Amino acid sequence: IEDEYVQPYKVYDSSMQTAYIDKAEIAGELAEGIAKGELQVYYQPVVDVKTGQIASAEALIRWHHSEKGFLSPGFFIPALEESGHISELDDYVIHQVSDFLMDRYHAGKNVVPVSVNLSWMDFYDEKIMEDILDECKNNDLEEKLIRLEVTETSYAAMGESRNSILESFRTEGVKIMMDDFGTGYSSFGMLQQYNFDIMKIDMSFIRQIETNPKTKSMLRFLIDMAHEMGIYIVAEGVETEVQADFLKKSHCDYIQGYYYYRPIPQEEFRKLLDEM
Ligand code: C2E
Ligand code: CA
Ligand code: CA
Ligand code: CA
Numbered sequence: 001i002e003d004e005y006v007q008p009y010k011v012y013d014s015s016m017q018t019a020y021i022d023k024a025e026i027a028g029e030l031a032e033g034i035a036k037g038e039l040q041v042y043y044q045p046v047v048d049v050k051t052g053q054i055a056s057a058e059a060l061i062r063w064h065h066s067e068k069g070f071l072s073p074g075f076f077i078p079a080l081e082e083s084g085h086i087s088e089l090d091d092y093v094i095h096q097v098s099d100f101l102m103d104r105y106h107a108g109k110n111v112v113p114v115s116v117n118l119s120w121m122d123f124y125d126e127k128i129m130e131d132i133l134d135e136c137k138n139n140d141l142e143e144k145l146i147r148l149e150v151t152e153t154s155y156a157a158m159g160e161s162r163n164s165i166l167e168s169f170r171t172e173g174v175k176i177m178m179d180d181f182g183t184g185y186s187s188f189g190m191l192q193q194y195n196f197d198i199m200k201i202d203m204s205f206i207r208q209i210e211t212n213p214k215t216k217s218m219l220r221f222l223i224d225m226a227h228e229m230g231i232y233i234v235a236e237g238v239e240t241e242v243q244a245d246f247l248k249k250s251h252c253d254y255i256q257g258y259y260y261y262r263p264i265p266q267e268e269f270r271k272l273l274d275e276m
Contacts, residue, residue, distance in 0.1 A: 021068055021071075021075075023075075023078075023079035023082065023083075024079070024082075024083060026068075026071065026075075026076050026079050027076070027079045027080050027082070027083035027085050028083070028085075029065075030080060030085050030088060030089060031088065033063060033065065034088075034089075034092055036066065038063055038064050038065055038066060039061060039062070039063050039089070039092065040061070040062050040063075040064070040265060040266070041059050041060070041061060041062075041093055041096045041097060041100075041266060042059070042060045042061070042062050042263035042264060042265055042266075042269075043057040043058070043059060043060075043114065043263065043264060043265075043266065043269040044057060044058045044060060044256060044261055044262065044263040044264070045057045045112075045256075045260065045261040045264075045269070045272060046058065046234060046254050046255070046256040047254065047255045047256070047260045047261070048253070048254060049247065049248050049252055049253060049254060049255055050253075053276070054112055054261075054272065054273075054276065055112060055113075055254055056112050056113045056114065056115065056147070056254070057112060057113075057114045057115070057269065058114070058115050058116075058117075058149070058256065058263075059093055059096075059097045059114055059115065059116045059117070060073065060117075060263045061073055061077075061089065061093055062263075063076060077089075077119075081119055081121060084121070086119040086121050086122070087119070087121060087122045087125045087128045090116070090117070090118055090119060090122050090128070090132075091128050091131060091132070093116050093117075094116050094131075094132050094135050094146065095135060097114050097116055097146060098135040098136075098138055098146060100114075100266060100270075101114060101139070101145045101146070102138050102139065104270075104273070105139055105145065109273065109274065110273045110274065110276045111145060111273065112145075112273065113143070113144075113145050113146070113147050113175070114145065114146060114147070115146075115147035115148065115149045115175075115177055116146060116147070116148060116149065117149045117151075117179070118132075118148055118149065118150055118154070119154065120150075120153075120154035120155075120157040120158045120162075123158050123162040123165055124162075129165055132148075133168070133169060133172065133174075136148075136169065136172060136174045137172055141173075142173050143173050143175065144172065144173045144174045144175070146174065147174065147175040147176070147177055147198070148166070148169060148174060148175075148176055148177065149177045149179040149200070150166070150176065150177070150178060150179060150196075151178075151179040151180045151183075151184075152178060152179065152180050152181055152182070152183055152184035152187060152190055153180070153183065153184050154179075155178070155184075155190055155194060156184055156185070156186075156190075160193070163194060166194075166195075166196075167195065170195065170197070175197040175198060176195075176196040176197055176198070177196060177197065177198040177199070177200055177234070178190065178194070178196045178198070178199050178200065179200045180200065180202045180236075181199045181200055181201050181202055182201060182202045182204070182205055182222075183202045183204065191229070196231065197231065197232065198231065198232045198233070198234060199226050199231050199232070199233055199234070200233075200234045200235075200236050200256075201219065201222065201233060201234070201235050201236060202236060202237075203236045203237025203238075203257075205218070205219060206235055206236065206237050206238055206239075206243055206247075206257070207237070209242065209243045209246050209247075210240070210242050210243070216246065216250075219246075219247075219250060219252075220250045223250050223251055223252055224251070227251070232253045232254065233252050233253050233254065234252075234253070234254040234255070234256055235247050235252050235254070235255050235256070235257070236256050236257065237256070237257050237258075238255045238256065238257030238258075238259045238260070239257055239258045239259050240259060241259065243257075243259065244257075244259050244260075
């Protein structure tokens with residue numbers, strides 16, 4: 001497996017990138033980049049703590065720009081949001097993931113649910129939300145293979161009026177995941193107000209498992225509380241054995257992080273699924 005972050009970090013140190021690449025210019029090149037096949041969906045497998053098997057995956061976009069080199073999503077996603085182009089990207093990712101999963105599903109091959117990231121802006125584009133719902137409904141499983149990740153801050157940015165859209169997805173059997181839990185201003189308010197199925201604990205907490213005893217107490221409490229509410233937990237950004245062991249002992253359901261798998265290209269993910 002290629003160590004995708006070793007080389008790119010050197011090449012695209014984010015401060016350098018913002019100095020040389022104009023955000024608006026990049027956003028304007030999205031359609032062309034998609035047409036030229038420069039944007040690829042990578043998949044990061046998520047492991048079931050109990051079995052050690054791949055339980056699901058997260059779709060993460062990568063842009064290998066023909067002139068500007070490897071662009072980090074941390075850079076171009078905000079650029080696409082500022083310019084209003086983000087929904088084109090999210091729509092593209094959903095279709096790529098859906099095609100990949102459905103081809104395998106209909107061929108009787110192994111599949112796992114794959115979650116895609118949505119921007120709060122997508123919820124203001126009715127056509128795109130309808131399209132996404134159609135793609136989600138594409139399989140006859142009761143629990144749909146495509147899941148939606150919405151960050152805690154996106155929930156806050158959308159406000160309550162948009163939440164009915166997420167509820168209509170849930171009615172169709174689409175699992176909703178709250179991403180980056182714990183990074184917003186009222187995480188507990190979110191828990192009270194909104195219904196979701198899976199909670200992703202932000203990696204900033206995982207980082208502190210080894211150093212901060214308070215973080216460990218918080219995580220244990222958070223996991224128990226979520227379970228009581230019928231919510232499953234994914235720990236994000238797990239990089240060490242110590243972190244993984246602590247999470248296992250604390251009854252965390254799923255682990256995502258470099259300790260198990262990095263985001264990998266579709267071809268590699270295909271091989272992993274075939275070997276399952
Ligand atoms: P995110 O949704 O929180 O995704 C998790 C990020 O953590 C990914 O960064 C992933 O590669 C990285 N990661 C996973 N495991 C580890 C680990 O063990 N250690 C460390 N240090 N990092 C880990 P990535 O791929 O650079 O994506 C950054 C953000 O860009 C994502 O954060 C997400 O908010 C956004 N993004 C990515 N793809 C899409 C997309 O298709 N649509 C939208 N709207 N946003 C996207
Ligand atoms: Ca399709
Ligand atoms: Ca995510
Ligand atoms: Ca996250």
